[in-house]
Amino acid sequence: MSKVLTAYEERHLTLMDELGNSSDIRVLAENRGPLVTAYGDAQTVAEKLVQRFGVVLDASLQSHFLRFRNLACQWQTTSADRPLTGEFGLKNLYTSITTGPLEILRDFPSEADRRLASGLRLLDDQPEGGAGSFAALRIQPGRSFPEVWYFTVAHGFQELDIGYADYLDLLLTTKGVYDWQYLFADVSLRETECNHVRNRLTGMLNLFPGIFPECDYSDLRARLRERM
Template identity: 35%
Template sequence: MQNVTPWEQGWVRIQEELRHHPGIQVVHETQGPVTRDSVPGATEGPSGPHLDASLYERSVRFSEIGSQWKTIDPYQLVTGEFFLTPLQQAVRENPPSFDPSLYSDEEQRIGVELRVIDDAPFTGTGSFVAIRLQSGVKNLEIWFSDHERGLWQMDLDYNTYVEHLRLTKGAFGWQHLYTQAPLNEWEFERTADRIVRMLDVLPHVFPECDYTPLRERLSARLS
C-alpha cells in the first residue's frame, strides 16, 4: 500500500487482525482511499482551525476507515465498532445534531463546538466521540455521547483516545472508563458489565496487547 504512514498501516493491520481472527466475526468494514499524498500539518484557514501538528500525526488520511465486529465461540460475546473521520476533515464538518429531548441546554451549547472523530454508523447506536473546537484552546477536549445518557467529557486527549481505540478495537462502552459516569451505580450496571466482559475476553483474543492500564482504571472506577 503506497503513501501510507506507519500509523495508518497500524489501522490496516487492525482490520486484518479482526478479519482473520477465528474468534471474531467482522460484520461490516470499510477502508476508503488515502485522500492526500502528504501528511497534513498544523494549519489555519481553508484546512480548518489551528491545531498542533502532533494531532495530525495520530490521525488518518483514509476517506473513511472502520470495522463492526463481534467475538464468537469459544469467547463470551463482545461487540464493537470504530469508524474514524480524518482530523483534517472533522474540523471542517458541521457539529452533530442534538435532540433537545435527550440533551440538556448546556450539552446543546457545548455541542455546537463538537466535531465527530469516531462513531458507529454500521451498528446505528447513535453514539459518537468528538473533539471540542474552542477559540484559543489548543488542547482539545474529547467528548463522548452514548445517546441514551447524554454527553460526557473524557479524561483523555486526542492522541491518547485514538491509542486506546486501537487497543480496544472500539469495543462498546470502553469510553466510560474515562468519563465521570457512576459505573458502580445501577443505572450504569449494563455498561460496567460490558466493560468487565471486554477486559475478561480481549486479553485472550489479543494476548500480545497489554490491557493492564484499562484493568487498573476499571478497578479504581468501581471501588
C-alpha cells in the first residue's frame, strides 16, 4: 500500500502546519500519525467493512478517508487579551469501527444513553483538555451515511446535522476550537449554562478571520446567530 499522502490527507497536515506556524497560536501538544497502510486504500477498507462487519458506507465518503492512526493537536491563542483554546484527535476510521462500542458505555446511568452509545464509534476526542468531550459516528444497519453525535459531560449527547465528510471539512475551518460542534446541534446558546460555549464560538468568529483569512466564516456566523 502506498505511503504517498492523498490530497485530503495533505489538507489535514496543512491544518497542523497552519496552527504550528501561526504567531497567534501556540501548539501545546500534537500527534501526526503514523500513516496506517496495512488496511489498504479507501475502497479496500470499505470492502473489508462490508465483508467482515456488515458495515456499509456510501462510496462518496471514500474521498474523505484518512489513514492516520491518530491526528491530534491541542492549541491556544498567544494573546492574553483574547484567549481561545481548541483540540482535536481524529481516529482511524477502520480502527474505530472494528474496535467496537465505546469503553465508557457502561458508565452511563441511562438505558437510552447506553443503547445509543452501543452503536457509536469514536471519531474525534479531546483527551488533553476536553473534559471527556468527544464526537462519534453512529453505525446502524442499512444506513450508509452514519449519524454524527457529540458528547459533553455538561450537556450529554447531541446529534449533529452534519455527516462524517462534513465534520472533517469543518475541522479544517474551525481548527478544533472547543465546542464548535454546537453550531451544528439543535440547541439554544442563549441559556446561562451555555455561556462558555457561546463565548468560545463568538471568540472564534471574531479572531479567526484575521488569523486565517483564507477561510470563509460566513456560514458559521449565520449558525451562531440562529442559536442566539
